[in-house]
Amino acid sequence: MYRVGIDVGGTNTDAVVLKGNEVLAGIKASTTEDVTSGVFEALEQVIAASGIDRARIGAVMIGTTHFTNAVIERRHLDPVAAIRLGLPSGAGLPPMVDWPEDIREMVGDHGYQVKGGYEFDGRVLSPLDEGEIRRIAGEIREKGIRAASVTGVFSGVNDAMELRTREILLEECPGLSVVLSRDIGRHGLLARESAAIMNASLLRLADKTVQAFGHALEQAGVKAPFFITQNDGTLMAADTVRAFPVLTFASGPTNSMRGAAFLTGLKEAIVVDVGGTTSDVGALSHGFPRQASTSVDIGGVRTNFRMPDVFSIGLGGGSLVKGTPESVVIGPQSVGYRVRQEALVFGGQTLTATDIAVATGKAEIGDAAALASLDPELVTAAATQMTEMFEACVERARISAEPVPVIAVGGGSVLMPDQIGDLQVIRPENFAVANAVGAAIAQISGETDRIFSLTDGVTRDSALAEAEAEARAQAVAAGAVAETIEVIEREDMPLAYLPGNATRIHVKVVGEMGALAEMEVENA
Amino acid sequence: MPDTRELTYDPADLWELTLDDLEALEVGAGILGTGGGGNPYQGKLLTREAMKAGHKMTILATDKIADDALCMSIGGIGAPVVGTERIREGREGLRCLQGMEELTGRKMDAIVCEEIGGANSMNPLVAAALGGLPVLDCDGMGRAFPEMQMTTFSIYGHSSTPSVMCDLHGNRVVFQHAVSEVFHERMARACVVAQGGAAMLATAPMPASFVRQNAIPMSYTKAIRLGRAVLDARRNGDDPVATVCALEGGRHVFTGKITDLKRHLRGGFAVGDLELGGFDGFQGQTASIAIQNEFLIFRREGEVEVTVPDLIIVLDVDTGYPITTEMLRYGQRIAVLAVPCHDLLRSARALEVVGPAAFGYPEIPFTPLAPMGQAA
Numbered sequence: 035m036y037r038v039g040i041d042v043g044g045t046n047t048d049a050v051v052l053k054g055n056e057v058l059a060g061i062k063a064s065t066t067e068d069v070t071s072g073v074f075e076a077l078e079q080v081i082a083a084s085g086i087d088r089a090r091i092g093a094v095m096i097g098t099t100h101f102t103n104a105v106i107e108r109r110h111l112d113p114v115a116a117i118r119l120g121l122p123s124g125a126g127l128p129p130m131v132d133w134p135e136d137i138r139e140m141v142g143d144h145g146y147q148v149k150g151g152y153e154f155d156g157r158v159l160s161p162l163d164e165g166e167i168r169r170i171a172g173e174i175r176e177k178g179i180r181a182a183s184v185t186g187v188f189s190g191v192n193d194a195m196e197l198r199t200r201e202i203l204l205e206e207c208p209g210l211s212v213v214l215s216r217d218i219g220r221h222g223l224l225a226r227e228s229a230a231i232m233n234a235s236l237l238r239l240a241d242k243t244v245q246a247f248g249h250a251l252e253q254a255g256v257k258a259p260f261f262i263t264q265n266d267g268t269l270m271a272a273d274t275v276r277a278f279p280v281l282t283f284a285s286g287p288t289n290s291m292r293g294a295a296f297l298t299g300l301k302e303a304i305v306v307d308v309g310g311t312t313s314d315v316g317a318l319s320h321g322f323p324r325q326a327s328t329s330v331d332i333g334g335v336r337t338n339f340r341m342p343d344v345f346s347i348g349l350g351g352g353s354l355v356k357g358t359p360e361s362v363v364i365g366p367q368s369v370g371y372r373v374r375q376e377a378l379v380f381g382g383q384t385l386t387a388t389d390i391a392v393a394t395g396k397a398e399i400g401d402a403a404a405l406a407s408l409d410p411e412l413v414t415a416a417a418t419q420m421t422e423m424f425e426a427c428v429e430r431a432r433i434s435a436e437p438v439p440v441i442a443v444g445g446g447s448v449l450m451p452d453q454i455g456d457l458q459v460i461r462p463e464n465f466a467v468a469n470a471v472g473a474a475i476a477q478i479s480g481e482t483d484r485i486f487s488l489t490d491g492v493t494r495d496s497a498l499a500e501a502e503a504e505a506r507a508q509a510v511a512a513g514a515v516a517e518t519i520e521v522i523e524r525e526d527m528p529l530a531y532l533p534g535n536a537t538r539i540h541v542k543v544v545g546e547m548g549a550l551a552e553m554e555v556e557n558a
Numbered sequence: 559m560p561d562t563r564e565l566t567y568d569p570a571d572l573w574e575l576t577l578d579d580l581e582a583l584e585v586g587a588g589i590l591g592t593g594g595g596g597n598p599y600q601g602k603l604l605t606r607e608a609m610k611a612g613h614k615m616t617i618l619a620t621d622k623i624a625d626d627a628l629c630m631s632i633g634g635i636g637a638p639v640v641g642t643e644r645i646r647e648g649r650e651g652l653r654c655l656q657g658m659e660e661l662t663g664r665k666m667d668a669i670v671c672e673e674i675g676g677a678n679s680m681n682p683l684v685a686a687a688l689g690g691l692p693v694l695d696c697d698g699m700g701r702a703f704p705e706m707q708m709t710t711f712s713i714y715g716h717s718s719t720p721s722v723m724c725d726l727h728g729n730r731v732v733f734q735h736a737v738s739e740v741f742h743e744r745m746a747r748a749c750v751v752a753q754g755g756a757a758m759l760a761t762a763p764m765p766a767s768f769v770r771q772n773a774i775p776m777s778y779t780k781a782i783r784l785g786r787a788v789l790d791a792r793r794n795g796d797d798p799v800a801t802v803c804a805l806e807g808g809r810h811v812f813t814g815k816i817t818d819l820k821r822h823l824r825g826g827f828a829v830g831d832l833e834l835g836g837f838d839g840f841q842g843q844t845a846s847i848a849i850q851n852e853f854l855i856f857r858r859e860g861e862v863e864v865t866v867p868d869l870i871i872v873l874d875v876d877t878g879y880p881i882t883t884e885m886l887r888y889g890q891r892i893a894v895l896a897v898p899c900h901d902l903l904r905s906a907r908a909l910e911v912v913g914p915a916a917f918g919y920p921e922i923p924f925t926p927l928a929p930m931g932q933a934a
Contacts, residue, residue: 120644120645122647122726122727122728123644123645123646123647123726124644124645124646124647125647125648125649126604126607126608126645126646126647126648126649126684127600127603127604127607127645127648131603131607132603151644153644153754153755154637154640154643154644154754154755157754159644159754187643187644187645188643188644190643221639221642221643222642222643223642223643223644223645224600224642224645426891429815429891430815430890430891432888536755538639
């Protein structure tokens with residue numbers, strides 16, 4: 035049985051075929067407006083390139099930036115009734131208070147604040163005002179709104195009021211799509227609420243997109259189930275994406291980092307994904323991207339998604355090289371994907387970072403003779419500066435003093451030197467389609483992040499155990515094989531300024547996907 | 559009660575804040591938080607909403623108000639991490655003001671900021687605007703400190719009780735009398751847990767003459783100027799670290815990468831140690847910073863160089879944005895700035911409360927960054 039990984043980016047749709055741990059083929063196709071035809075094209079190309087029998091494809095894993103782009107480009111967003119349970123808390127900061135005006139208007143600016151919610155230790159903040167929920171339901175019917183989000187204060191500690199609110203809404207408005215914040219995000223009300231609202235506004239697009247993927251597979255005659263990768267590099271079933279599209283928001287960089295880990299067999303490393311305009315840099319820990327600890331902006335909206343701690347520098351294959359040997363400037367301007375027409379080595383008129391890599395002999399692409407008239411001092415100065423830029427970002431991404439290797443992936447990775455400071459640079463085979471490889475190998479996860487009150491016999495250890503059990507149950511429900519599940523993140527943070535009875539616990543587990551685990555048994 | 563007071567200042571002297579000023583204040587107050595003080599983001603949003611609703615945020619210089627005008631200091635108390643989930647209602651500060659006026663039977667004339675560093679920079683603005691009062695251009699710390707008795711008001715003899723503490727539910731607690739400032743802090747902390755972990759507290763009113771003499775002056779002017787300079791530097795591609803040093807009369811003491819980070823909790827406070835390896839002009843050097851909610855002690859090669867109450871400010875090397883102690887992580891590239899604290903924090907009396915010994919370092923004497931009288 036084979037696994038197919040597809041990465042649907044803004045410009046390219048990449049696909050790979052894997053047999054066990056071996057990459058049989060990798061291709062790049064163009065992304066299309068309707069999604070279906072691009073995915074179909076990529077599938078056909080990669081099946082042809084690998085020469086496999088399509089009936090023997092066991093699973094298709096898709097990574098997509100479609101939903102992120104919808105938010106950034108303000109397209110395909112539906113109106114949402116954004117209901118918050120927490121009055122009197124937060125009365126002065128209504129839902130979407132910190133959103134840019136254009137996107138707030140697009141989702142309708144229907145914010146509602148209702149009495150409800152909990153305190154940090156599980157006490158009731160205010161009893162839920164059920165009458166008010168029914169009144170709001172009436173308004174939702176009148177306005178014809180089809181999606182709602184429900185966010186309760188400290189719903190991570192107790193989700194009963196969010197659940198009850200959904201029950202009432204569905205009684206009053208059958209068919210309404212209701213998103214609960216406890217399913218979406220973590221501690222931090224405004225950011226979690228914003229994520230829940232965005233999720234609700236993307237539900238219809240999610241439905242259409244998942245259908246488009248399904249159609250592409252059908253057209254290509256691939257009968258295998260398909261999965262979609264989420265921010266942390268693990269998989270969701272297609273139906274889960276229909277319910278939680280926001281969980282795909284940062285899957286792009288995650289997939290390329292996971293792909294880098296897989297292609298090299300390394301679990302602790304720095305990954306540099308060099309594209310045409312920028313390089314994304316992040317750290318692998320236990321084979322997974324390290325997660326960001328601060329809030330992440332999506333299209334101007336603060337969220338607290340589980341995002342990889344990846345940052346970008348303005349250096350890629352198409353970066354412009356300007357100035358003199360004394361004051362050379364590289365990027366952030368770039369010719370981007372047009373590098374194959376505009377760089378000097380490709381017969382163009384623009385001096386790019388790729389030309390410098392060829393001039394120094396690091397890369398053998400295009401026509402090196404086109405560089406004959408370049409000032410050697412400028413080449414040396416530019417090469418030195420590129421190395422310094424990579425060194426600075428790798429140093430920033432490093433998470434321990436231990437020397438770890440640096441993995442270079444992406445189309446522009448010829449720019450990377452072989453050594454960065456005291457660290458060795460590794461360029462795996464198939465580096466250009468690492469993102470599709472990352473999708474192909476994704477696993478299934480479960481996660482708990484909430485505040486536990488250490489009273490009434492609850493100890494730190496018992497709370498940690500409870501959190502782990504919750505995360506495991508989540509992973510199994512999502513399709514993981516229980517025996518393969520391992521804990522990859524476990525941390526507890528006692529809350530400052532409070533006596534030692536409250537602690538925030540975060541546990542994350544991953545396991546192999548059921549279908550694949552069975553497949554391996556079948557192969558054996 | 560009927561409003562029979564006469565205006566104790568000339569309205570022409572009021573400085574009305576703009577939305578732009580608020581954005582700058584968020585950045586400036588974050589820098590002056592010296593690693594602690596909580597994030598001013600939500601406070602900024604609340605202030606902004608109040609402004610959009612038509613409330614005026616006004617600042618008044620301390621020398622533009624009558625000597626006997628009554629000034630009430632106000633600040634948030636509790637766990638910042640609770641506040642990010644259970645957001646304030648918005649009128650807690652206003653209820654403190656009303657509570658204090660009922661308790662004392664007197665009208666307040668102005669609001670005073672307890673702590674300009676971090677989230678408490680915004681709290682007085684909301685309360686004052688809703689109550690129709692100005693905020694005086696000063697504060698009780700000139701930075702951030704973890705406890706209430708660490709204001710210059712308390713240090714120089716003001717008894718902070720009777721105080722009024724209001725939560726988002728509408729509960730109002732009055733601390734009629736505390737035998738010491740530390741006792742007041744201890745009781746308020748115990749009470750805030752019952753209130754759900756966060757509340758607003760107003761301390762006993764002070765005459766303007768006392769504030770003028772004992773507050774850190776021009777706090778809002780300076781914080782806004784600082785924030786604006788950093789935002790401008792970022793926009794223009796200038797070095798934000800140099801910008802902050804120049805404005806605050808500070809010294810850029812180190813640039814380095816975090817090579818080790820140890821944290822634990824002691825008595826409800828986040829305590830830790832940060833190790834740094836130098837680069838740029840500090841290549842080959844090592845340094846460390848001791849943390850207790852804020853940055854307390856800076857050492858180079860094991861030798862103490864800067865200590866609390868002087869300000870140890872940690873900025874992201876590239877953006878110039880302040881890094882708080884909870885944002886620290888291995889590998890971050892940071893610039894460390896030392897800024898002399900105000901003279902009011904350097905007297906023997908002040909050092910008993912906010913010097914190294916008060917934070918558990920009795921063996922470290924306070925070595926001032928600049929001689930008295932020359933501080934920013």
